[in-house]
Amino acid sequence: MIDPKQFDSLQKMTSKSFHQQKKLIKNVMAGKKVFCPVCDQLLVLTLPKAGEQSKSNKAPGISCAKGCTDIILDFED
Numbered sequence: 311m312i313d314p315k316q317f318d319s320l321q322k323m324t325s326k327s328f329h330q331q332k333k334l335i336k337n338v339m340a341g342k343k344v345f346c347p348v349c350d351q352l353l354v355l356t357l358p359k360a361g362e363q364s365k366s367n368k369a370p371g372i373s374c375a376k377g378c379t380d381i382i383l384d385f386e387d
């Protein structure tokens with residue numbers, strides 16, 4: 311059984327990081343230079359390659375060189 315107070319703080323934390331992530335995604339998509347909050351390396355946007363079989367397993371998204379930031383984006387609406 312989960313403590314409701316614990317659950318509440320968990321929800322707030324998740325919501326906060328969700329908004330931070332949303333802002334980060336927005337900036338990267340806008341072509342701005344955004345750095346990984348963990349390792350300070352430039353975040354790279356990987357776009358899905360239309361009409362080409364993906365040779366790598368890299369999913370479309372935003373990631374840093376070290377991999378501590380690895381946001382998978384769903385481009386299918």
Ligand SMILES: [Zn+2]
Binds near residue numbers: 350351375
């Ligand atoms: Zn990183």
